[in-house]
């Protein structure tokens with residue numbers, strides 16, 4: 755509900771900005787309202803940029819922190835078929851289940867549903883002269899990809915996600931916590947051990 759309201763507001767604001775300059779009278783739009791359209795808001799979990807530059811690959815940093823896009827068919831999870839959970843590469847929050855992954859032919863990992871509706875935030879993206887719906891991790895604000903309405907049943911949605919935004923937790927490895935890996939389960943803390951589970955689940959092909 756709130757997301758829909760905000761999306762409508764953003765559309766109206768951008769239209770107003772696009773047409774308002776010629777008359778010389780710019781509408782006094784509060785900066786806070788404009789900011790609501792973008793990801794410059796505070797998220798429950800934050801990480802220092804220096805830490806992320808060390809912990810993430812350059813592509814992971816570019817996609818999640820600079821709203822970049824990896825090349826189609828190049829990401830490590832595009833054709834990934836294992837059973838398990840895809841998590842945010844930055845904060846470890848669970849985002850998608852392998853059971854909802856499908857082959858969209860787009861060249862990016864595609865899902866028709868979320869682990870939980872609140873795990874991903876939606877916002878308007880007007881870059882490249884078009885309007886798309888950006889998907890962002892609700893915990894840390896990492897850019898994930900975009901949402902389209904041409905997905906398969908039952909949802910009809912297609913979450914088009916960069917592999918670089920994701921880590922993977924295989925189903926059989928998800929439940930038993932290895933002894934001594936204390937920080938693994940807590941998704942929140944910005945501690946130095948936070949990256950452990952992310953790199954652990956990844957196997958380069």
Ligand SMILES: [Zn+2]
Nearest residue numbers: 842845891894
């Ligand atoms: Zn996250």
